[in-house]
Amino acid sequence: MKLFNQDLPRGASSMSYAGLLERLEILRSTLRWANRLDRPDIEKLLRQANAVRDEVMQLSHKERFVQAVAGQGSSEHAPEQTPGERRQALLARSFVFEGTFGDNPRLLDALEIAEKAAPTDLPVLVDGESGTGKELMAKVIHANGARADKAYISVNCGAIPESLIESELFGHKRGAFTGAATDRKGKFESAHKGTIFLDEIGELPLQGQVKLLRVLQSHEIQRVGSDETIAVDTRIVAATNKNLRKLIELGQFREDLFYRLSVIHVTLPPLRERKDEIPLLLAYYGDEAAEALKRRPVAMTPALRAFLLDYAYPGNIRELRNLMYRLACLAGDTADIAHLPEDIRPAAPVRAQASSPAPPASLAEAKRAASDEAERACLERGLKDVGGTVAELARRWDMNRSHLQILLKKHGLHSKDFRRH
Ligand SMILES: Nc1ncnc2c1ncn2[C@@H]1O[C@H](COP(=O)(O)OP(=O)(O)OP(=O)(O)O)[C@@H](O)[C@H]1O
Numbered sequence: 329m330k331l332f333n334q335d336l337p338r339g340a341s342s343m344s345y346a347g348l349l350e351r352l353e354i355l356r357s358t359l360r361w362a363n364r365l366d367r368p369d370i371e372k373l374l375r376q377a378n379a380v381r382d383e384v385m386q387l388s389h390k391e392r393f394v395q396a397v398a399g400q401g402s403s404e405h406a407p408e409q410t411p412g413e414r415r416q417a418l419l420a421r422s423f424v425f426e427g428t429f430g431d432n433p434r435l436l437d438a439l440e441i442a443e444k445a446a447p448t449d450l451p452v453l454v455d456g457e458s459g460t461g462k463e464l465m466a467k468v469i470h471a472n473g474a475r476a477d478k479a480y481i482s483v484n485c486g487a488i489p490e491s492l493i494e495s496e497l498f499g500h501k502r503g504a505f506t507g508a509a510t511d512r513k514g515k516f517e518s519a520h521k522g523t524i525f526l527d528e529i530g531e532l533p534l535q536g537q538v539k540l541l542r543v544l545q546s547h548e549i550q551r552v553g554s555d556e557t558i559a560v561d562t563r564i565v566a567a568t569n570k571n572l573r574k575l576i577e578l579g580q581f582r583e584d585l586f587y588r589l590s591v592i593h594v595t596l597p598p599l600r601e602r603k604d605e606i607p608l609l610l611a612y613y614g615d616e617a618a619e620a621l622k623r624r625p626v627a628m629t630p631a632l633r634a635f636l637l638d639y640a641y642p643g644n645i646r647e648l649r650n651l652m653y654r655l656a657c658l659a660g661d662t663a664d665i666a667h668l669p670e671d672i673r674p675a676a677p678v679r680a681q682a683s684s685p686a687p688p689a690s691l692a693e694a695k696r697a698a699s700d701e702a703e704r705a706c707l708e709r710g711l712k713d714v715g716g717t718v719a720e721l722a723r724r725w726d727m728n729r730s731h732l733q734i735l736l737k738k739h740g741l742h743s744k745d746f747r748r749h
């Protein structure tokens with residue numbers, strides 16, 4: 329039962345159709361070649377099959393979400409091709425999104441470039457601010473190319489000490505330096521026939537840049553301390569959140585390497601320049617966070633929603649995602665400005681807006697505002713009835729006390745103001 333004992337490749341990076349197919353294939357051949365199975369083996373197979381099923385469900389959740397939204401968008405305008413139609417066209421061409429969604433024209437531009445670049449072996453440079461989806465884009469390029477079922481190796485050039493970077497990328501020979509106890513294969517060799525993702529390429533020291541340039545020119549590497557050349561067939565996708573042209577001016581990045589790496593250049597726009605996607609991302613990550621934390625999706629007060637729709641998100645999509653997880657963790661049924669991290673919370677008190685509310689943007693918004701007002705009124709009355717004793721109110725309402733405290737905080741209510749003197 330050799331195949332059965334192989335570890336199935338797991339983890340977030342295997343969340344691609346190619347990865348899932350591979351795992352299904354392993355399960356199938358295990359079953360096909362097994363003469364008989366004992367109970368523990370059957371259980372192990374079942375667990376593996378369940379894990380694959382869960383991931384398929386997650387993927388299909390994303391697909392369903394994307395399709396539902398694309399369906400809504402396409403009825404809006406009728407120029408030559410609407411963003412919804414562009415996305416549908418990508419879907420129809422079996423483009424693998426790897427969970428990327430959004431209908432912003434600039435994002436679709438990037439995806440269409442990725443679609444064309446993927447089947448080639450041309451190097452791609454992805455730039456954009458932190459959290460704009462550069463790594464996701466690299467995975468998209470890998471997943472849509474002929475190398476999809478081969479290795480995808482990610483190297484963060486900024487996270488490896490300068491003295492080790494060459495050995496990390498190209499490997500080393502035993503004794504090449506102190507601590508090199510055995511021969512070791514580098515990331516380029518591991519990515520042979522597949523894709524190597526060089527993250528934070530702007531952090532690669534100049535000496536490493538020279539070596540990388542050589543690999544790009546000759547498709548060969550040399551392990552540190554060895555004269556032997558080893559042929560590598562590796563597709564390179566590099567990413568940076570730095571302005572490489574500036575680094576070139578400062579003499580910190582080689583111009584020739586820049587041109588080699590950026591045969592195809594994809595720039596991902598910051599979230600503040602594609603604000604039209606914020607509602608979609610809030611809905612998606614709100615859902616995802618609720619599912620991950622096994623709770624009902626959090627409603628938002630109009631003030632919080634208005635803030636999140638207009639916030640500049642210096643950390644881009646990653647920041648938005650993290651915020652939604654934070655809200656899902658800290659808020660009760662409804663999240664408010666008070667649940668935001670202190671450093672991004674707007675200075676003006678939220679309650680000030682209540683006396684002169686902005687007109688609601690939609691019926692749903694109006695409903696939420698009304699429900700918020702009702703919640704506050706109910707809390708005030710409840711506190712009055714119990715003379716400001718939160719524990720008593722929690723008992724009467726059969727609620728968790730800390731949840732009640734959060735609700736009070738959300739509405740700026742202080743139990744001591746309701747104490748009977
Ligand atoms: N268009 C998108 N649709 C859905 N999720 C996205 C999109 N773009 C990015 N994300 C999500 O945002 C998070 C950050 O993306 P990613 O790690 O690819 O960013 P990055 O540009 O590599 O960031 P950094 O520069 O900080 O390394 C991930 O959880 C990713 O799945």
Ligand SMILES: [Mg+2]
Pocket residue numbers: 462463527
């Ligand atoms: Mg990254």
